[in-house]
Amino acid sequence: MEGCFDLNQRPLVVLWEMTRACDLACANCPSTAVSERSPLELTTEEGRRLIDEVAAMRPAIFILTGGDPLKRFDVYHLVEYAASRKLRPALTASSSGLVTRTAVRELKRAGLSRLAVSLDGSVPEIHDRLRVPGSYARTMEMIHWANQADLPVQISTCVSRRNMRDLDSLAALLEQFRIVLWSAFFFVPLGPNAYSDLPSPQEFEEAFGRLNRLSRRAPFRIKTTEAQHYRRFVLQHRYHHEITLGADFGPDHGVTGMLPINDGRGTVFVSHSGDVWPSGFLPVPAGNVRSGSLAAIYRDAPLFRSLRDTALLKGRCGECEFREICGGCRARAYALTGDLFAEDPCCAYQPHARARIA
Secondary structure, X not given: OHHHOOOOOOOOEEEEEOOOEOOOOOOOXXXXXXXXXXXXXXXXXXXXXXXXXXXXHOOOEEEEEOOOHHHOOOHHHHHHHHHHOOOOEEEEXXXXXXXXXXXXXXXXXXXXXXXXXXXXXXXXXXXXXXXXXXXXXXXXXXXXXXXXXXOOEEEEEEEOOOOHHHHHHHHHXXXXXXXXXXXXXXXXXXXXXXXXXXXXXXXXXXXXXXXXXXXXXXXXXXXXXXXXXXXXXXXXXXXXXXXXXXXXXOOOOOXXXXXXXXXXEEEEEEXXXXXXXXXXXXXXXXXXXXXXXXXXXXXXXXXXXXXXXXXXXXHHHHHOOOOOOOOOOHHHHHHHHOOOOOOOOOOOOOOHHHHHHO
């Protein structure tokens, strides 16, 4: 599959942070949200030029994100323009008052291919504690409106110590709606006060087990974000069952694709001011689209090239036999150690090379 999609030449996913402006201030949000739009934001014309560049790269997924994209008056125009360039744009929506039934219908009319909605708990007591009071009810409305408009819905859940044992209940809730994808984003601490919410390596493994079991019966696809070692977990699980039980789980069971996506390897993030990062959770700029080509930055910037070189990985990640399909979470390693190539501190796996030495 990787041979058909050369991750050194073009990303699978391009994200554009249209604005950092948002009327909410959710604890789990990776964006530094403010109420007013910044004068540094890409203009409408610069946004169109960026969309042209993205279209030339032909990514499978193009996501308009924020902040709250609906804080921009030109969001419908830019969605329509992206759709006209055959990009099938998706949009991450904030559960603010700007998202109405009419807004959802207008986004659908403009050519939006998917609405991504954040839901961090199966009940208000969990979700609202992690987001803002009242946002659970608003999120339920948004899902209903999208279902009524026949607009495909993706649910994004930030998995942390505060909600990881709610995953089964959350999956049961999602089965009541028409959902195409459940994306479980595993927490990356971006501030000094966030470390207590970070699951331990063993808790990661337990959450992987829950997601893997749920993926066998859920009527929607399940994927992980910033949990590259979930691929290792699924491969180990599949191998164990095929060897011990003779079960055949198929080539992609439990994993939405097996491309070795990682920060800067298959993903690229454009900030509101045009800075190009490996991902929204790894805010290290490699260039700016106002002064350079997005394609050239992705393909040739030293930062991106180094992140695609698994020979630079250190510690257990560098020794691991799964490093080509996993590589560890670069964003989490950087957040916790300051080293882009350090071993993933939230992985419990001991590579075979180290196990033999022990």
